[in-house]
Amino acid sequence: MIKQNVSQLLSELPDGVQLVAAAKTRTPAEVCTIVSAGVKIIGENYIQEAERAYEVVGSNAKWHFIGHLQKNKVKKAVRLFDMIETVDSIKIARQIDKCCAQIDKMMPVLVEVNSGCEKQKSGILPETAEELIRYISAFKSIRVMGLMTMGPHFGNPENARPYFAKTKKIFEHIKGLNLSNVQMKYLSMGMSNSYRVALEEGANIVRIGSKLFGKREYGATATTPIR
């Protein structure tokens, strides 16, 4: 079932689009199956889940952090992950920089934009994205590689289109600034129900969970949906 879902989705994605399998609540065995089915990048929301899956899958996949990162988890996160998609404050960027410097690692990051300007959602407000990126560009052990957004959740993915379009606009604006140490290459938008719309609006990373793994059951491992 998983294998079929993966090959169907991969055949649908245009060249140059990267698929991140959003693995929250999935077992290491399921993550393993996804990787052997051809998924190259695993997205993890929780450090503990990532550690467990990493024990089994290791460097057979790349690992993207897509959850809300707490400062006290950064040290573990920078060892484990190949990219952090959810940088949304100077404080967290500074901690990533510090922990990466200690292990001589350069961390590619995406800045998360709260494109719906929703209270309680993580991500930086659209109008402050440029300022944050200018600030981060001074850090030696971080490289900003693009933007990520969730957008508000709707039943109808068409309703998410303006938020994806808005994020793409910010992406292009910042790209046009040609800031040093910033390489605007990736735009991570779209989930199972919205990735087609996100692709039309310029996403080149899509983060997909339930369409690959099947419906999520929330049990002991995670009590909060999404993050």
Ligand SMILES: *Cc1c(COP(=O)(O)O)cnc(C)c1O
């Ligand atoms: C869970 C999650 C996804 C994938 O959600 P699905 O609806 O299962 O495809 C994508 N991005 C983030 C940040 C997530 O937490």
